[in-house]
Amino acid sequence: MNNANPAYSRSGPPSPTDHAPYPASIDFPHSPTDTICRACSYTADGIPTTAIAWPCPLQPQTEPDRGPADAARRLAEAVTARREQLGVTRRQLAIHAGISPHTLNVIEAGTPTNHRPEKTAKLEQGLRWLPGSIGAVLGGGQPTEMPEPGREPSAHLLPEVRAVLDAGLPDEVEGALLAHLGARRQTMEAALVDEATLLVQTVAKHLPASP
Incomplete structure (x- = not known):
């Protein structure tokens, strides 16, 4: 030797x-x-x-950091713990946050995935975390809770959302429909905002000038 x-x-x-x-x-x-x-x-x-x-x-035995896998595990644990703290189901949180139940299932399962900024922001709002909290968790830190408690996420379901949920569809199909309807609602809301702005401008032209 x-x-x-x-x-x-x-x-x-x-x-x-x-x-x-x-x-x-x-x-x-x-x-x-x-x-x-x-x-x-x-x-x-x-x-x-x-x-x-x-x-x-x-000799201290430390588990090596497996990069994305460990980051996904940390996020899964943090999201699950926060959801349970809020007392809501996965489906209720997904609806409240405006993301598909399938996406939330993937996150809570600890599966590494791409975190798009728009979905990340929606999930942080649904969990009542301050912006940047998910990034902090992925990096090994802690999320920051919003100071004010939010309303019950299960309340005020939109009619189209309830129609999809009541159909009992598979998660993938349900998630795709909810995502489609969410995008449609955003488009409609943007159009309504434009219409409201135009109406206000039109009506304002016919109002007497303020003294």
Whole structure:
């Protein structure tokens, strides 16, 4: 066995906290393991005692960050906890936030997905989190709750939304219909705003000037 690896070089006696891999063959030629813990296998004076295999029980075991998977898990836990705190179902939250139930199911399942800004903003509003909270959770931080409690998300369902929900359709179909109807309503609302502005301008022309 070649023990010239500089990563295994020992400089002076190991300290009680010097938990690092070290080749067993140097002082424990009959050890059943090739690599031992430097701190656990020697006294504070550097005298070999018992070969303790690496990683040792005292070495902190940290789960590696798996990037998107861990971020998705953190968001799933935070969203689920907040939804349960608000006392609403997934479907109620999805309706209140204006996103499809399928999208919310994917998020709470911890599945990595793309977070579009518009859907992120809607979900934050539905959860009564301040803007940027979902980004904070994905980055390992905590969400920030809005200071004022919101209304019950299950209240004031739109007629078209209730019609879709009462049909008992599969989640994917239901979500697609709700997304379509939501887009249609936004278009109609924008048209109504334009019409209202035009009406106000027209009526204002025929009103007497204010003194």
